[in-house]
Amino acid sequence: MKFLEKVKHTFSLSKKIMGLTALGICAGMYVSGSAHAEFSDFNKTQPGGAEVFYLYDRDIINGYPDGTFRPESDVKRGQAVVMLGRALNWDISQTNTSPFKDVPANNDDNRYIIEGAKRGIVSGYDDGTFRPYASLTRGQMSAILQRVYKYPTHFTIPFADVKSTHWAYSPIQALASNGVVTGYTDNTFKPQQYISRKHYSMMLARTLQPSFRPPMYMKVKAGTTKLNVYSQPNTTSTITGALYEKALVQITPTSTKGWVKINYKDITGYAPLSYLEYYRLKGLPLEKRVVVVDAGHGGTDSGAVYGSLVEKDINLKASYYLKTELEKRGATVYLSRPTDTFVTLNDRATFSSPRRADIFISIHANATASHTANGTETYYNDQLYEGDVNPYPEESKKLAYALQVQLDKLPTKNLGIKQNEFYVLRKNTVPAVLVELGFIDGRYDSKYLADSNFLRQSAVYMSEGVVNYFKSID
Numbered sequence: 001m002k003f004l005e006k007v008k009h010t011f012s013l014s015k016k017i018m019g020l021t022a023l024g025i026c027a028g029m030y031v032s033g034s035a036h037a038e039f040s041d042f043n044k045t046q047p048g049g050a051e052v053f054y055l056y057d058r059d060i061i062n063g064y065p066d067g068t069f070r071p072e073s074d075v076k077r078g079q080a081v082v083m084l085g086r087a088l089n090w091d092i093s094q095t096n097t098s099p100f101k102d103v104p105a106n107n108d109d110n111r112y113i114i115e116g117a118k119r120g121i122v123s124g125y126d127d128g129t130f131r132p133y134a135s136l137t138r139g140q141m142s143a144i145l146q147r148v149y150k151y152p153t154h155f156t157i158p159f160a161d162v163k164s165t166h167w168a169y170s171p172i173q174a175l176a177s178n179g180v181v182t183g184y185t186d187n188t189f190k191p192q193q194y195i196s197r198k199h200y201s202m203m204l205a206r207t208l209q210p211s212f213r214p215p216m217y218m219k220v221k222a223g224t225t226k227l228n229v230y231s232q233p234n235t236t237s238t239i240t241g242a243l244y245e246k247a248l249v250q251i252t253p254t255s256t257k258g259w260v261k262i263n264y265k266d267i268t269g270y271a272p273l274s275y276l277e278y279y280r281l282k283g284l285p286l287e288k289r290v291v292v293v294d295a296g297h298g299g300t301d302s303g304a305v306y307g308s309l310v311e312k313d314i315n316l317k318a319s320y321y322l323k324t325e326l327e328k329r330g331a332t333v334y335l336s337r338p339t340d341t342f343v344t345l346n347d348r349a350t351f352s353s354p355r356r357a358d359i360f361i362s363i364h365a366n367a368t369a370s371h372t373a374n375g376t377e378t379y380y381n382d383q384l385y386e387g388d389v390n391p392y393p394e395e396s397k398k399l400a401y402a403l404q405v406q407l408d409k410l411p412t413k414n415l416g417i418k419q420n421e422f423y424v425l426r427k428n429t430v431p432a433v434l435v436e437l438g439f440i441d442g443r444y445d446s447k448y449l450a451d452s453n454f455l456r457q458s459a460v461y462m463s464e465g466v467v468n469y470f471k472s473i474d
């Protein structure tokens with residue numbers, strides 16, 4: 001009985017044909033770029049392809065005689081053990097008798113199953129069978145792999161469908177916290193689902209070659225004021241940097257309990273796990289971006305006042321709307337003035353650097369002495385003033401443009417983008433812009449600025465502008 005057909009000879013022939021192609025003998029027969037497709041239904045460039053071919057090249061997994069790989073087919077119990085045995089180079093020379101009535105010790109594949117049972121990694125059923133053709137679930141596969149590899153559990157990853165009472169909770173947590181299994185983007189693991197050949201290959205390849213493990217991320221828990229990062233997993237070592245709440249950090253599990261290795265922009269080192277929570281990337285456009293939103297004025301500085309409209313309040317309200325919209329698109333947002341307090345211009349300008357912000361957006365409302373102006377405009381700084389200029393003049397201008405193009409959709413007049421030496425722009429350390437949403441004393445604009453829907457809509461447009469800005473610089 002053979003669970004994995006040995007069909008390498010078929011492929012070595014096709015490899016030879018492809019070699020000739022490369023020399024130009026069969027030029028034109030193959031479309032460029034597809035010459036390395038080894039299976040008719042699966043190639044290296046597909047998700048899981050690198051892992052499958054890593055195993056294939058090591059004779060751990062094979063295809064079917066018809067040239068297919070059948071990546072979505074269920075893995076059978078027999079196949080799973082055979083692949084594991086090959087991966088681990090089990091010695092199967094001492095497997096001459098079988099404990100299973102449906103697995104005779106008459107070929108290598110079966111001997112791997114017998115060896116797996118001897119090692120306590122798999123077991124049969126009460127009726128003396130092993131049932132090699134039965135399908136394996138993702139939960140069962142996790143339990144088998146964990147029995148072999150005995151990974152330590154470094155931290156908890158919440159899966160909606162694998163609670164701590166689930167029979168496979170421990171093996172799944174152990175494998176997941178080492179990046180061997182990942183689960184699905186909806187935070188489920190689907191432990192009852194049969195495991196596909198492709199997914200099993202990915203799991204197995206990740207045990208053998210850690211570089212296949214996808215990057216893992218955590219977020220600094222909300223409410224954490226400042227989290228120090230250390231050169232070693234202890235608080236007596238050198239501090240290499242600090243993280244602020246909600247920072248999205250890439251992590252590597254470590255053997256020191258309670259600590260994890262982190263990587264955040266230019267900061268690397270160790271941080272205590274208790275201040276971090278697992279974060280699964282959602283594929284949102286601003287997921288790895290950090291934005292400072294600066295609500296102009298505040299506290300004793302009201303900004304412009306006209307009738308019942310107070311600029312500092314409008315700016316704060318609009319800033320919270322902008323924060324919400326940016327966060328919806330995945331960004332980490334820091335407010336330089338989260339409440340009605342006075343913050344110096346210098347504190348605003350120097351707020352970006354320690355948080356490793358990517359961009360800075362200051363929100364204001366305008367006013368004129370004559371009370372006759374209306375319109376929305378965005379400022380950037382690219383000209384030297386008193387010895388200072390924003391260090392990213394081109395990016396700042398691009399950002400201003402990206403925002404203004406979107407803000408043009410507002411009912412206000414589009415006043416375009418403008419250069420100015422505003423302190424928070426020229427003294428900043430990142431690309432920075434200042435948006436004047438409208439004129440608080442403008443005949444048309446005053447009613448807009450008094451309207452929450454207008455401010456919310458401005459935030460939607462600005463966040464779309466931010467998405468477009470990052471697309472344009474990538």
Ligand SMILES: [Zn+2]
Nearest residue numbers: 296303364365
């Ligand atoms: Zn202002």
